[in-house]
Amino acid sequence: MELLAQVEGSLSAVGYGLAAIGPGIGVGIIFASYIQSTARQPESARLTQPFVWVGFAVVEALALLGIAFGFVFG
Amino acid sequence: MGGDAVVAETVVLAQDDLPFPPSVEDFYLPGLFGAYPWITKFTLLVWLAVAAIIIFFLVAYRKPKLVPTFGQWIAESIYGFARKNIAEDLIGHEGVRFAPYLASLFCFILLTNLFGIIPFIQISPNSHIAFPIVLAVISYVLFNYVGIRRYGFARYMKNSLILPAPFFVQPILIPIEFVSTFLIRPFTLAVRLFANMFAGHVILLVFTLGGVVLFNADSIFVKPISLVSWAMAIALTFLEALVAILQAYVFVVLTASYVSGALAEEH
Numbered sequence: 207m208e209l210l211a212q213v214e215g216s217l218s219a220v221g222y223g224l225a226a227i228g229p230g231i232g233v234g235i236i237f238a239s240y241i242q243s244t245a246r247q248p249e250s251a252r253l254t255q256p257f258v259w260v261g262f263a264v265v266e267a268l269a270l271l272g273i274a275f276g277f278v279f280g
Numbered sequence: 281m282g283g284d285a286v287v288a289e290t291v292v293l294a295q296d297d298l299p300f301p302p303s304v305e306d307f308y309l310p311g312l313f314g315a316y317p318w319i320t321k322f323t324l325l326v327w328l329a330v331a332a333i334i335i336f337f338l339v340a341y342r343k344p345k346l347v348p349t350f351g352q353w354i355a356e357s358i359y360g361f362a363r364k365n366i367a368e369d370l371i372g373h374e375g376v377r378f379a380p381y382l383a384s385l386f387c388f389i390l391l392t393n394l395f396g397i398i399p400f401i402q403i404s405p406n407s408h409i410a411f412p413i414v415l416a417v418i419s420y421v422l423f424n425y426v427g428i429r430r431y432g433f434a435r436y437m438k439n440s441l442i443l444p445a446p447f448f449v450q451p452i453l454i455p456i457e458f459v460s461t462f463l464i465r466p467f468t469l470a471v472r473l474f475a476n477m478f479a480g481h482v483i484l485l486v487f488t489l490g491g492v493v494l495f496n497a498d499s500i501f502v503k504p505i506s507l508v509s510w511a512m513a514i515a516l517t518f519l520e521a522l523v524a525i526l527q528a529y530v531f532v533v534l535t536a537s538y539v540s541g542a543l544a545e546e547h
Contacts, residue, residue, distance in 0.1 A: 256370055256533055263530040267468040270475035277304055277478075 218276040225272035232265035300493050302485035307407060307478070322405040329391045329405075333384070359383045362532065370536040371543065378539055381422070386532045389415065389473065393524035396477055397517050402484075404524075407477040409470065416470035419535040424462075427542030440542070469534060476527045480520045487513035 240258045244251045299306060311317035312324065340355035348356060362383035367375035389406070396404035405411045427436040441457045442450065491509035494502055 256366075256537070259526075259530055259533055260537055263472060263534060264468070267472050270472055270479070271468075273475045273479050274471055 218279075222272045222276045226269050229265050229269035229272075232268075233262055236261045236265060298489050298492055300489045302482050302489060306485060307403075307481070309403075321403065322408060322411075325392065325395050325401065325403075325405050326411065329388060329395070333387045333391060358387060362386050366532055366536050370533065371540040374543070375536065375540065378422075378536070382532050382536060385415065385419075385535065386528055389531050390525060390528035393473075393477060393528055394521070396480060396524060397520045403481060404477040406473050407481050409474040412470040412473040415473070415531070416466045419469060419531075419538065420466040423535070423538040423542045426539060430543055436542070439544070465538060469531065473527055473531055476523055480516075480523055483516055484513055484520065487516060 236258060240254060243254060309321050312319050312321065336351070337355055340349075340351040344352060359379070363376060363379035366382055366386075367379040371378060392405050392411070394404075395401045396407065424436075427440070430436070431439060440461050441454050443453055443457065445453055487509050491506040491513065494506035494509055497503060
């Protein structure tokens with residue numbers, strides 16, 4: 207069979223790009239909500255800040271799993 | 281036609297002279313002393329971090345003054361931050377007794393993360409998953425231990441697994457809660473820190489070595505792009521500084537919130 211196009215190497219980078227879409231949107235939503243809630247109620251800024259970071263870390267974990275597994279199975 | 285030749289030449293140069301593209305092998309550094317292959321840069325860095333933190337706090341608190349010196353002020357700020365903003369805010373009044381652990385954890389992770397961008401050191405021990413695993417296991421044992429000691433094993437399990445929900449969703453909910461609390465938590469705690477440091481180092485390698493590869497290219501039009509690549513490397517070093525601080529903070533905040541969850545009365 208005649209080869210018309212060929213891809214060499216690993217598709218991990220493309221896969222990771224796809225995997226980062228979800229966490230990207232998620233992290234965006236988290237910070238958007240934090241900004242919005244702080245704008246509505248500035249005195250709650252200190253109160254909600256730890257939850258912002260916890261939520262950010264939990265969502266970001268998905269993207270980081272993508273990096274790790276890209277190398278593990280790549 | 282000429283363009284193709286240049287590209288091919290660039291790739292060959294890269295493979296001959298440089299470890300480009302960066303790979304996992306770049307993280308396995310050789311032993312420092314021939315006879316002891318297990319003494320690597322990472323071993324040295326971890327002991328350096330431990331020694332630096334101990335000496336810094338001992339010196340800062342040796343002669344505490346009412347009007348603090350600069351060193352004492354830094355040490356008090358770090359401990360005060362871990363005690364007030366993390367331990368008391370997240371765990372509550374009884375969180376004060378965890379403040380020493382949280383402060384040491386924060387300092388150790390922060391310093392070992394910052395090794396990733398300090399010139400001539402430029403690799404973080406946390407970019408090997410073994411070190412984050414140990415830290416995560418300590419936190420995992422801690423929050424389970426305080427929970428079990430407070431409530432006893434059976435009630436602790438009941439507190440953490442059975443949520444107030446209708447009985448017919450419990451068969452789904454209990455396995456989910458079990459997996460998320462006792463399996464995913466320590467796993468993500470370790471992998472998050474590891475992956476951030478690993479990815480940060482890989483990104484810096486890509487732009488630094490990529491600059492060298494571009495500079496070695498034959499085409500005069502490709503060479504100047506290496507400056508862009510190195511400028512990116514410098515900019516990303518500052519981003520890595522931010523990530524180093526943020527990940528130390530996130531690790532400690534998550535540990536504190538797990539402890540507070542284990543100590544909480546009911547859901």
